[in-house]
Amino acid sequence: MVCLHMVDFNDVNSVTYSLHVLARLLTAKFLHREIREKGGAYGGGATLNYSGVFSFYSYRDPNSLETLVAFKKSVDWAKAGKFTQDDIDEAKLSVFSSVDVPIAPSDKGLNRFMFSISDEMKQIHREQLFAVTSNNLIEVANKYLTTGQRTCGVAILGPENEYIARDPSWVQR
Numbered sequence: 001m002v003c004l005h006m007v008d009f010n011d012v013n014s015v016t017y018s019l020h021v022l023a024r025l026l027t028a029k030f031l032h033r034e035i036r037e038k039g040g041a042y043g044g045g046a047t048l049n050y051s052g053v054f055s056f057y058s059y060r061d062p063n064s065l066e067t068l069v070a071f072k073k074s075v076d077w078a079k080a081g082k083f084t085q086d087d088i089d090e091a092k093l094s095v096f097s098s099v100d101v102p103i104a105p106s107d108k109g110l111n112r113f114m115f116s117i118s119d120e121m122k123q124i125h126r127e128q129l130f131a132v133t134s135n136n137l138i139e140v141a142n143k144y145l146t147t148g149q150r151t152c153g154v155a156i157l158g159p160e161n162e163y164i165a166r167d168p169s170w171v172q173r
Contacts, residue, residue: 014128014131014132014136015140015143015144016048017125017128017129017131017132017136018132018136018137018139018140019048019054019140019144020048020095020129021088021091021092021095021129021132021136021137022046022078022091022137022140022141023045023046023047023048023054024046024091024092024094024095025078025083025087025088025090025091025137026045026046026074026075026077026078027044027045027046027047028087028090028091028094029083029087029090029091030070030073030074030077030078031044031045031046031056031070031071031074032044032045034067034070034073034074035058035061035067035070039058039061039062039063039066039067039070040061040062040063041058041059041060041061041062041063041067042059042060042061043058043059043060044056044057044058044059044061044067045057046074054144054145056071056074061158064156064158064161064164065161065163065164068154075141075145075146078137078138078141078145079138079141079142079145079146080138081134081137081138083134083137085134088132088133088134088137092129092130092132095129096126096129099122099125099126099129100126160172
């Protein structure tokens with residue numbers, strides 16, 4: 001199951017960094033507990049891709065409709081700022097773990113040649129991630145994840161669900 005929100009990257013670039021941290025924060029501090037531990041799914045969370053799509057997802061989820069409710073609750077949780085500075089720091093560390101992975105010399109040269117990514121640009125990226133604050137996270141949750149603020153779509157893939165089959169608001173294919 002996937003729920004998507006389109007993000008407009010014409011806004012200030014710090015939005016990107018805040019949304020990356022928010023995705024990790026939501027995954028680790030809210031969605032894992034609700035979707036995996038309580039709901040019984042194999043996994044789930046939130047992510048922001050390079051095209052500006054903020055996604056909520058779960059997989060092998062026996063309670064997909066309850067998971068949709070958990071997605072909404074996670075946004076409400078973020079908008080209310082119900083997280084600590086330690087939670088934010090852990091989310092940043094999680095993002096940094098993917099940013100600062102060791103890079104083979106050949107890949108470093110390829111990134112510089114193909115994408116014009118310099119060491120200075122990577123350092124600026126690190127500094128922008130480090131600068132994300134609680135207020136930034138609340139702001140992007142309110143601006144980008146509030147229903148009606150941006151385009152949002154929901155898809156549930158898998159075996160037929162009897163509750164969805166009875167609900168005429170769902171399109172089944």
